[in-house]
Amino acid sequence: MRIYRSQRHTASSLIGFFVALCCSLLLSSCQSPDTPPTPLSNPNDQSLPSVMTPDWGIAATLIAMGYPPVAMGDKPFYREWVGKPSIPDTTLDVGTRYQPNPEMFSQLDLDMVIDNAFYQHLHPMYGDLPIHSIELTSPNKVATWEDFIEPTLKLGEYVGHPQAAQAYLDRSQQKIAQAGQTFRARYPHIKKLAVVQFADSNNLRMFSYNSLFHPALEVMGLQLVALADGNQWGFAPIMLGELAQLDDDTCLVIVEPLSNLLKLELQDSLVWQRLGYSFDGDRQPAGKRRCVTLLPATWNNSGVASMNVLADRLTNVTFVGNTDL
Template sequence: MPSSAKHALTRRQFVAASLPVLLMGNAAFASQQGPRLAVLDWAWAETVLALGAEPYAVAEAPLYNERVVSPALPATTIDLGLRSWPNMELLKSLHPGLIITQAGYGVPESRLETIAPTMALPLFTEDRTPLALAESGMSAIAERLDRKAEGDAYIARFDEALSKMRDTLAGDDGRPVLIVKFAGERLVDIYGRGSLFDDVLQRLGLENAWQEVGNRWGFSTAGLDAIARHRDARLVIIEPGPPPSLAQSRLWNTIPSVGAGRVFTIPPTWVFGGLPSALRFGRILTEALTPA
């Protein structure tokens, strides 16, 4: 064997080694310059971090790092309470220079405006284009924080990263993908059109096996029979996987994709996220589907 062959990378190793470089944004250089930010939505909190800024306060901050994972919130971030209904007295007492929230969710913009200037940005709407709205939201926040160059650079890196992932998956077996998350012992949320995950699948050139119209966030809650109907699909499960009692049952193992060994389990990814979550999902999915 030639010496150079000993150092050749497998496709999976190449993906794992190269994508973290592409995912590096300006968060490592975060500073507290600009207005004191109170962010009530995690998609926009991760967006602020990706731009190299630090939110002063975030709703449900203790859970953010567990659910969103990356980019991580600083330990000093103040917790504002529930995302759907934050502690308004605390919010007011912090004297934020800017409040960022998701339009149509939680406290109305008009009420937040009585505390501080507010950006209420849409993400999940009837148009069902969350990825496009995540990008326009990043651009809007970047402009407001005087970080337009950072926003443009992040979007360019995002596009480049997804393009490389698509190239990596070009030799893929072509089977459609079914993205699910367990909602109960025998109930799953299945992600289709209008979900952030479906938008990423399209960018990666992957077919989504689930074509039914779901809720406003793009997913449907269904029983295991819904998975079984898609006999040729590759099943991608967002952790945690099936309960042990189900995983060991005959019912689970007779599902065609399970019986054929076409099951891929991936780490938690924020399903209601912005560009950073979309990028994380794309990276994790590409690594899972790329042969070792």
């Protein structure tokens, strides 16, 4: 796969090459050992386009399909907030997602850039490179599986392998449904889940029906519960005390990262205690033991790629509190 414009190398570009290479090696030294998906075609096929994307969701979907981008933005933070699928060592980090490093970007030999509307301000930096934009989110008030089919297929078309995208969709729907069967066998009484992420000990994001969590849980045979309509990113801001509106038969799923300090602040919070939640089931109030779990980081803007991660992680987490709802 072509990465650098060797025919244009000057002394300065050679320096840029080694800087970029060193950065990539340093970052990959802490890379997760997980093996990325096997491409559906020859990975040495020189006809595959060289793609750069600043967006985590697009990068995750390309990796999951077996066609990872040559370069992406915020590679180290991807591991903390998205996690899977793991980024291959060959994918370079060009700096922050919102403002990539122009010097590093200039060293890349690319065929195209794939982004979404959030990165439109970067287009002048790309010069005459073809730019494709897709949205891995639902445009509807209530998201459905079908909302994510078209953008995934478009992504397959952009890299020249629409059949890989269709195969990925088929595999994903089957995998998510099977994960649902596993989950329901383990927790037959859990039917409804509310999914939140903490900003601090009193402010949360609650993922709503227009988020990818809704169709993913639906395919799993579960129900998402939300207290308000979501914004363009699929969540609504709520206060901690508003969780009291959840029915007792709704389990709370808290998406990480969640710092140890924040856990301690919550355990000391009178509101949290009155709600009846605890990360340690044995320490929950005797009178009210509400169902809760911590979910490893699952990005809410990666389309089907995130749905796969969500389904897999839900089958492996442990719910504490009243799971016999």
